[in-house]
Amino acid sequence: MDSSMDVRYKHGTDIHVVRACYEEAGADLLAIAGVDTVEILLITPTSSMHIASFNVGTRVTALTWSPRVASPTASRDWSIEVVAAAENYKLYLLTKSAEHEEHVFEFGGGINGHHGKINDMTFCGGRGEESMRYLATVSDDKTLMVWDLNPPTTGPKPTDSDDSLMEDIIIEFPQPTAYVMTFPHPLTSVNSHPTSSTELLVADCRGSIFIKDWRADPDASEQNPWHTSSTVELVEPYALASTVTGTSKRWSGSVSWRRDSFDIIGAAYGSGFALWDLSDLRGAKPSVSGTSFPEGNGQFRWSPTSPEYFAISSSSPAHGAAINVHHAGYTNASPVQFPLGPRPLYVRSFDFLACPGIPRIAAAVGRDLIIFYIGVLP
Known part of the structure; x- marks a missing residue:
């Protein structure tokens, strides 16, 4: 790898x-999570610029971007909206805009939330008006939860005669509600496709x-709730065999559309x-399979x-x-390997950037x- 083309933060x-x-x-925005904060960076071909910082107060285990976003390079009325999952099993909606400073809204804790590490999450409303309304999360507690971030409010609406009293009433933002689906084993990964608002x-x-x-009827099958709304169930036979025989060293699994x-x-x-x-x-069974890292794959x-x-x-x-x-x-060809650091360093997390042009990867290696x-720049 040509280090002259790296951007390091x-x-x-x-x-x-x-x-x-x-x-x-x-497309030029990137979210990273440290020990107790989430940072938002604006990435250029040669640099990274810090534009927001959110203090969550505990270690983050997963991040996802809301469709309600616009970079400062795309709009003067830019806005940021990210959801973070933390090791305390709570969720945090992080927002900032051109007109408002950083704001952290906490939800999902307690008896109505997850009771195990939240490993992954994604917005799942498709491309329509509900694209930013529904959030899916998966956890070690064997549950998939789909959160309605904008649930309908209940209770009587004020009449015209009540208008004079409205200034004295504090209206709380409704807590998101969750639709829960249970599975037989801990869940490691969840992904949505931009063309679908249901799968x-x-x-x-x-x-x-x-x-x-x-969105399927949860009462369709009381006997096998985790099969209730499965359109397709796929199997990775070697992974299944290793877990059955006890040769799998840890819970793993990363999937993507x-x-x-x-x-x-x-x-x-x-x-x-x-x-x-x-x-x-x-x-x-898969149509194609192969080996990437014999010592163990990550994401x-x-x-x-x-x-x-x-x-x-x-x-590893x-x-x-x-x-x-x-x-x-x-x-069947050998992959192109990009070494990023010597032992005992490893890649904790990475993602492709969505900027046009030659694909770029952002990887977390220690504090870097x-x-x-x-590829090679033209």
């Missing part, structure tokens, strides 16, 4: 989560991947990766701008910090955020 603590904004109006891609720690219609095609799904489990084509299913990500490429991070400090980039059309191109 030094954080004050270890960086635990990296999430790029895939919305066109916010979610959910992965568990044992090698099963579900396409869930979260290819953004230009609803039919193409990719996942990383253990040391292997797998691709499925929903238009040509072969008994739920799986498709490039949003060059969708034929996908990347996988190494999860024994290998050092590295990311392999694969071409979906040449999965490293942003690099996966």
Whole structure:
């Protein structure tokens, strides 16, 4: 890797989560989470600029961008909206705009929220008016929750005679409500597709991947609630076998939809990766599979701008910090490996940027955020 093309950002603590904004109006924005804060960076070809900081007060385990976003480079009335999940099982809606300073809204804790580590989340309202209303989260507690961030209010509406009293009444923003779906095993990953407002891609720690219609009737099957609204259930056989035999060392599993095609799904489990084509299913088994890091894979990500490429991070400090980039059309070929740091460093989190041009990856290695191109500049 040519270090002259890197953009490096030094954080004050270890960086635990990296999430790029895939919305066109916010394609140059990146969210990163340290020990107890979330930082928003504006990324240029040669630099990174800090534009917001949110104090969450505890370690963040997952991040996702709301469709309600516009970068300062896209609009004078720019706005930021990110949701963070924390190790205390709570959720935090983080907002800032050209007119308002940073604001943190806490929700999801207590008996109505998750009771295990929240591993992943995504907005799932499609591209319509509800795109920013529904948020899906998955957890070690074996549940998928779809949160309504704008639930309908209840209670009588004030009449004209009550108008004079309204100034003395404090109206609280309603707490989001959640629709809960249970699964037989801990959940590690959730993904939505921009063309769908009903399906979610959910992965568990044992090698099963579900396409869930979260708007389906929850009472359709009382006997098998986790199969109630599964449109498709896929299996990664090697991951399933390793968990059954006890050779899997830890809960793992990262799954992602290819953004230009609803039919193409990719996942990383253990040391292997797998691709499925929903238009040509072969008994739920992957159409393509291979090995990326023999010591163990971390996250799986498709490039949003060059969708034929996908990347996988190494999860083992024994290998050092590295990311392999694969071409979906040449999965039998060796991937291009980008070494990012020596042992015992490893990639905690990474994501593709959505900026046009040659694809770029942002990776968290210790306290460093490293942003690099996966190709050669013209």
